[in-house]
Amino acid sequence: MKALITLLLGAGISVNALAAKPEFTDYITTLKQEARQLGISEQTLEKAFANVSYKPRAVKADRNQPEKKLTLDEYLVKALPEWRVKQAKNLYTKHYRELQRVGKLYGVQPRFIVALWGIESSFGKLTGGYNIIDALSTLAYDGRREAFFRQETMAALTILEQGHIQVEEMKGSWAGAMGQCQFMPSSFLSFAQDGNGDGRKDIWDTESDVFASAANYLKQSGWDDNYTWGREVQVPDSISDAMVGRQQDKAKKLQEWNRLGVRKTNGRPLPKLDKDIDAWLIMPDDRNGRAYLIYNNYQVLMKWNRSYYFGLAVSRLADRIKED
Structure with missing residues (x-):
């Protein structure tokens, strides 16, 4: 003792x-x-x-x-250096065939699988x-x-x-999060997958298992690959603080936000989709920082990690992968 x-x-x-x-x-x-x-x-x-x-x-x-609490802009600079974006694109290309197979099987866009991999463990380099x-x-x-x-x-x-x-x-x-997708043991038991069919679910060293496990987590949590995560927006002063937040009762249809004056960052109207969808307005740094309209897929990312900053880092990295 x-x-x-x-x-x-x-x-x-x-x-x-x-x-x-x-x-x-x-x-x-x-x-x-x-x-x-x-x-x-x-x-x-x-x-x-x-x-x-x-x-x-x-x-x-x-x-x-x-x-010291970082602002969102400070956090994104640290989370998304250009070398990480470049590496994400290279790994997306390297594993393209396997990622497409997994993405189709689970109904998750492969760029989000790679983005989660990158933000969680720097593509398997920082696992603890x-x-x-x-x-x-x-x-x-x-x-x-x-x-x-x-x-x-x-x-x-x-x-x-x-x-x-x-x-x-x-x-x-130190908290027990494991492997390249940093699952807690209970999440492993619920979501881990044997991606390569060898009878083991190896999120430590087998990339096929990492990809399948991450995709399965998203799919089982409500992911819909018909849509993306959301977008950064301009918000008029007429939008009150009471309308901001990701609680269910604060959801509005995308076109309703359009009528309220919310616009793309270039000032243009929000997109018209074949099916109008729910969206929530969030301001992670209050009105002093950026504003986003988020869709259900972002709400799924918040089940993975409850940090707004984490969700936006994953989302932005997925967007950067798509740019090519």
Whole structure:
């Protein structure tokens, strides 16, 4: 316990808050008991927890928020440097045949698959180096979101039980997001796909599985490849703040926004589609920044990640891929 206290102090965590806690090793015993009740085998448990260790840096990362909030323009500059746009286009071309197959199978435009891949993990280069069982066990033990992280730990053990990955290769972020599409274990169980038909769902090293898994997530979440995500717009002063937001009751038909004076960035009227669709007006930086009309596909991206900035980075990268 003394060694654990030293680690906690080094991470800036109050020891008093853990006074009534069991030791980490005892907590792991309770995780194993829960896993057994879910049908996880002793062989899997032995391998998963053989070298498990507490990770204070994961707790510190979970508790610390960035001090400076970037504006949308600042964020997009960082998220979409020209080298990333160029790489996205090159990879779209390189994997064109497979992306078209996956896109047709799941009903998702391939450029959005590549854009998600690029923003989530820089096309598989930045996937995180934490052992997933270490990270999830640590965050469950910490207790701030114990129920959530215990559930994710059980999901991770299920993935190991199913044989999709070996525990030493099951790497990800401090929060437990895994692989090139950064799925949490529960999302893996719900959406991961065996894209190349080898019997495994490998979102770490198999690009076909990454593409199929991302596309399946979007499709199962309501994606419609008949439409795009939305567009940046000009908004007249007559539009009130009460009309801004992505809540269902703030949806208006595209042509209604047109009648209200919302225009393309070049000042022209909004497009007339064969079928008028719902659209929402968002201003991520309030009236001080950019305004967008978003469609249902953008709402789907918000299920993947609840950040407006993330959704716009993915959407803009997808648009840049389309430019060629």
